Amino acid sequence: MPKKMHIELTVNGKSHEFLAEPRELLIHTLRERLNLTGPHIGCETSHCGACTVIVNGKSVKSCTMFVAQANGADLTTIEGLGTPDAPHVLQTAFREHHGLQCGFCTPGMITRASKLLEENPNPTEEEIRFGMAGNLCRCTGYQNIVKSILAAASELNAAKEAAE
Amino acid sequence: MIPAAFDYYRPKDMGGVIALLQEHGDDARVMAGGHSLIPMMKLRMAEIAHLIDLQDVAGLDGITVEGGRITLGAMVTQHQIIDSAALLAAAPILREAALQIADPQVRYMGTVGGNVANGDPGNDMPGLMQCLDATFTLVGPDGSREVAARSFYHAAYMTDRDDSEVLTSVSFAAPRGGYAYEKQKRKIGDYATAAAAVQIEKNGDVCASASIAMTNLSDTPVWSKAASAALVGTTVDDAAIAAAVAAMQADIEPVEDNRGPAAFKRHAAATVLTRAIRRAWDRA
Ligand SMILES: Cc1cc2nc3c(=O)[nH]c(=O)nc-3n(C[C@H](O)[C@H](O)[C@H](O)COP(=O)(O)OP(=O)(O)OC[C@H]3O[C@@H](n4cnc5c(N)ncnc54)[C@H](O)[C@@H]3O)c2cc1C
Ligand code: FES
Ligand code: FES
Numbered sequence: 077m078p079k080k081m082h083i084e085l086t087v088n089g090k091s092h093e094f095l096a097e098p099r100e101l102l103i104h105t106l107r108e109r110l111n112l113t114g115p116h117i118g119c120e121t122s123h124c125g126a127c128t129v130i131v132n133g134k135s136v137k138s139c140t141m142f143v144a145q146a147n148g149a150d151l152t153t154i155e156g157l158g159t160p161d162a163p164h165v166l167q168t169a170f171r172e173h174h175g176l177q178c179g180f181c182t183p184g185m186i187t188r189a190s191k192l193l194e195e196n197p198n199p200t201e202e203e204i205r206f207g208m209a210g211n212l213c214r215c216t217g218y219q220n221i222v223k224s225i226l227a228a229a230s231e232l233n234a235a236k237e238a239a240e
Numbered sequence: 241m242i243p244a245a246f247d248y249y250r251p252k253d254m255g256g257v258i259a260l261l262q263e264h265g266d267d268a269r270v271m272a273g274g275h276s277l278i279p280m281m282k283l284r285m286a287e288i289a290h291l292i293d294l295q296d297v298a299g300l301d302g303i304t305v306e307g308g309r310i311t312l313g314a315m316v317t318q319h320q321i322i323d324s325a326a327l328l329a330a331a332p333i334l335r336e337a338a339l340q341i342a343d344p345q346v347r348y349m350g351t352v353g354g355n356v357a358n359g360d361p362g363n364d365m366p367g368l369m370q371c372l373d374a375t376f377t378l379v380g381p382d383g384s385r386e387v388a389a390r391s392f393y394h395a396a397y398m399t400d401r402d403d404s405e406v407l408t409s410v411s412f413a414a415p416r417g418g419y420a421y422e423k424q425k426r427k428i429g430d431y432a433t434a435a436a437a438v439q440i441e442k443n444g445d446v447c448a449s450a451s452i453a454m455t456n457l458s459d460t461p462v463w464s465k466a467a468s469a470a471l472v473g474t475t476v477d478d479a480a481i482a483a484a485v486a487a488m489q490a491d492i493e494p495v496e497d498n499r500g501p502a503a504f505k506r507h508a509a510a511t512v513l514t515r516a517i518r519r520a521w522d523r524a
């Protein structure tokens with residue numbers, strides 16, 4: 077048996093400790109060990125972005141990170157962004173603007189978009205397309221994904237202004 | 241897509257890295273962002289018994305612009321390059337090139353050190369560093385040494401770096417004049433079918449100096465001395481550009497692969513170089 081190592085992760089604010097082989101891919105840790113099945117496995121070859129999560133403030137394809145690399149890290153998955161009762165602004169916007177069809181790419185799309193809006197709260201359409209280039213969708217043709225993100229951006233900005 | 245098992249290390253200093261590399265020899269490998277290495281390990285094209293993660297090693301992460309010289313620590317990511325106002329002011333070609341590498345997720349992880357040390361002819365930074373006449377600093381059991389980017393690459397995945405050495409930084413003189421990084425790829429996130437890095441200095445109406453390097457058109461990046469020389473002393477008119485392109489064609493050796501036949505790659509090489517020269521000259 078290959079050697080296991082002690083791993084500590086904080087995922088969506090909750091800490092987890094377990095033993096794992098260092099070669100375990102982070103996407104498998106999340107889906108199979110922690111039962112967080114929001115992040116999906118689309119290509120498993122670093123291309124589609126369906127597995128995107130946030131690791132220490134970076135958008136990361138979790139099929140291309142070993143659990144050992146993430147040891148000690150703070151992670152956010154789609155489950156940490158919103159819930160059915162209290163959805164994230166992006167989740168509501170995707171629903172209202174038809175930003176999804178089959179929904180397979182959506183957790184990765186929204187997780188990535190949340191980081192994009194954090195770094196650039198007022199993106200142009202072009203900046204959204206460029207900033208979302210690591211996420212593939214086989215259904216929507218992207219048009220409504222871009223619309224959803226634009227709508228979420230104005231919603232978030234309006235909320236910010238109202239708070240000031 | 242599960243890689244072979246390995247022992248994992250995360251040393252905090254370079255001494256620890258070198259000691260592990262000496263102890264395990266060929267069986268050990270360093271990992272930076274892992275976005276070239278992990279895909280290879282998943283495909284079992286690389287089996288590494290001892291994996292040394294550089295993420296906690298002190299002193300590899302700075303960007304400094306000082307006295308006209310720019311130094312990037314090996315662990316500086318493509319995302320950090322794009323984000324750096326100091327680099328944008330001192331060497332804008334870096335941002336232009338980094339924006340054409342991979343996609344946002346990959347750029348948060350991919351490092352300059354991993355990109356130039358990897359030795360994959362498809363990587364964009366090696367040609368860029370040859371254009372800038374950069375120097376790589378390597379640290380090994382016998383101390384540190386410097387190697388010019390222009391003499392670092394021997395063949396695909398064969399570089400001047402010894403297995404027991406780590407690349408710690410990349411440095412170059414702040415470039416002057418106009419610049420362009422032009423890349424032809426099949427889709428966003430793809431490696432280059434052909435790419436050109438160009439820096440040009442203007443004196444009045446005349447080209448005072450030029451540096452041209454090409455990516456993914458041979459088994460190493462190609463700095464074309466003859467193409468660079470073809471522009472110097474000219475007004476960079478159509479005839480001069482054609483001469484530079486012809487000189488570049490004599491220095492590359494593209495081969496057929498899934499990006500197309502060799503003749504198509506030569507066509508793409510001519511197109512990207514022509515565009516890059518025109519843009520760099522406009523900016524000079
Ligand atoms: C989908 C996708 C698309 C991509 N597209 C592009 C592209 O268009 N252009 C491009 O240039 N790259 C592209 N890349 C590669 C990406 O930029 C890589 O991240 C980069 O080439 C390697 O950097 P890394 O930090 O991930 O290195 P790693 O994967 O960690 O390491 C790569 C190799 O370099 C060695 N190494 C790493 N750091 C050091 C060091 N400091 N000293 C000595 N050896 C070291 C490792 O042992 C390994 O052999 C792409 C990657 C993916 C997944
Ligand atoms: S499953 Fe990770 S990028 Fe496709
Ligand atoms: S909604 Fe089906 S893949 Fe995007």
